[in-house]
Amino acid sequence: MAVSVFELFKIGIGPSSSHTVGPMRAARQFALSLAEHGMLARVSGLHAELYGSLAATGRGHGSDKAVILGLEGEDPVTVDPDRVDERLDAVRASGRLRLAGEHEVAFHHRRQLVMNKRRSLPAHPNGMCFTAVDGDGAVLAERTFYSVGGGFVVEPDESGNARVVADTTPQAYPFRTAAELLGHCQETGLPVSAVMRANERAWRDDDGIGVGLRRIRDVMAACVANGCARDGELPGGMHVRRRAPGLHERLREREDRGDPLDVMDWVSLYAIAVNEENASGGRVVTAPTNGAAGIIPAVLHYYTGFRDGDDAGVER
Structure with missing residues (x-):
């Protein structure tokens, strides 16, 4: 699988790539998908559930904060760390958040952000589900995500397994193991850095x-x-x-x-x-x-x- 250096080295916030960066990215994807499908204005209520490891250590790792910020459309790359507490205090005090940064909805940070410490989703310990409903309580959208480490977020396939979509971009020097990487260096006389730069030119x-x-x-x-x-x-x-x-x-x-x-x-x-x-x-x-x-x-x-x-x- 081809992996860019910019996938391996992601700009974000602490304290955890799997428990902070991943949940923020997942929540943001959910919020933006509502906007992309023209459903944002119809959303009257939200519900988020974290499972397994995300729930067990989530508050210590800021998973709850990350989800709220992600639902407001914040990206780990650009969110202002110095304003996180201020933003969260405002949501808690008002009981409202701006979904995707545009549409204000009622949101109670305890009742509508549930930590299921004793339950896990089947495919991975770091699971989370998001649901958006309209004014009648009808479900508009529901999505499940897994934060699989390093800030990577995937969704389940039809069988419920964590679906990792391989990047099949052709590269100059494809490799799967360190031995194959060093083999390219020996054959070409290039250092590792030059091999990796040549591969990065695919993107x-x-x-x-x-x-x-x-x-x-x-x-x-x-x-x-x-x-x-x-x-x-x-x-x-x-x-x-x-x-x-x-x-x-x-x-x-x-x-x-x-x-x-x-x-x-x-x-x-x-x-x-x-x-x-x-x-x-x-x-x-x-x-x-x-x-x-x-x-x-x-x-x-x-x-x-x-x-x-x-x-x-x-x-x-």
């Missing part, structure tokens, strides 16, 4: 690839900077203080010892900064999950900050 030209990769780099860099600057406690009620700002200050004050292992202190700091931003619901890049979101930004931040890495190097 976009070099300029588009460069712009997209640099945008991802910029989001990663901002995430590191925010994590190093924001002090205080992480959300969740366990009173866990952010470590990155204090570590950053101590590293800046420390004299250069010339120790080659100093690099690990900086890279570790940057990874912690991203992980704390992710835990707080900040803007991160799923790479390829939110749980691993700190690794590539940490390496890139050291590369650009201490090794004068240029755009070409970042893209590689």
Whole structure:
């Protein structure tokens, strides 16, 4: 199956690719589909149900918040993390949300967003169902989604199985395993990065690839900077203080010892900064999950900050 680098590295928000990014994308798809089929103005009521793992840990992972934002038409790529709490407080206080950002409907965040902690849908632990009804209570639309990891969302097929539609776009160097990828490198003399760029050209030209990769780099860099600057406690009620700002200050004050292992202190700091931003619901890049979101930004931040890495190097 062909997979673009921009599918593997998705811009979104924390704290979870499967429990936050996926539910927001699913809810948004449902809301936009109502608009696309001319049903939006007829919607009088909504009902959302989360099942299994999504329900069991959903509130801690912000799944309920993600669903509400998605129903209002927000995209994980563009939603403003700094306004999430304000937006949600407004929905809870008013008991209303703007479906697809256009049509206002009554919505109670507890009664109409149900967490089925003891029930799972058959195809995957991360299941969710959305229903829209008209003023008479008649069902206008009903859809089921599964958040299968990495921010990917699929719908069930006719048999109820999670339906993954393979991308059959022809690529210059198709591969299914790491051994096949390395085989292409040995046959062509190209590094892995050049093989992957050649495959990426199946979807976009070099300029588009460069712009997209640099945008991802910029989001990663901002995430590191925010994590190093924001002090205080992480959300969740366990009173866990952010470590990155204090570590950053101590590293800046420390004299250069010339120790080659100093690099690990900086890279570790940057990874912690991203992980704390992710835990707080900040803007991160799923790479390829939110749980691993700190690794590539940490390496890139050291590369650009201490090794004068240029755009070409970042893209590689």
